[in-house]
Amino acid sequence: EVQLVESGGGLVKPGGSLRLSCGASGFTFSSYSMSWVRQVPGKGLEWVSSISISSSYIKYADSVRGRFTISRDNAENSLYLQMNSLRTDDTAVYYCARDPERYFDYWGQGTLVTVSS
């Protein structure tokens, strides 16, 4: 059974940093691209970033480019999102998702990031 479990969310002040993690199991992690998608509570979905199998191909939404860094550790079956210079409009539930071909076939349960003073 495919499982994705996010962690690392919480309350942080504007300008602060946070690192999200996503642990994967039930599939060959090193064979899939992975992505982060976020959702402001009560609002729609926003793609954040994607990383290819070997980390050679990385994409970011304009809203996070230069502040967020996606990475992965295939040996540890883990995906990460380092978030720096956080703003109040980064407040959202962050989902990690398996990314076969730019769509998302499995999602984690999400982790809430709240940016507030």
Next chain:
Amino acid sequence: DIQLTQSPSSLSASVGDRVTITCRASPGISSYLAWYQQKPGKAPKLLIYAASILQTGVPSRFSGSGFGTEFTLTISSLQPEDFATYYCQQLHNYPLTFGGGTKVEI
């Protein structure tokens, strides 16, 4: 960026109804479209990808069609568990974008 416009933004329907949701893309995206279902407090669930391919395990009452700029998600006979919000997503190019969502109320 590719813009996706879903309509309607919400709808009310009865059990057994046929429901159709539309997603319009600008510019066109060939068949590079996916559909998701999201229930309150839960992560989205993939229903359809490549415009019309049903994800494994998804009931056959869900179907997708379309090409280019206009796409539809159809639920042939609405069930109580289909109460949810539905999103389309284009996979044609980056940045990947989602439609604004359609809330289906039973």
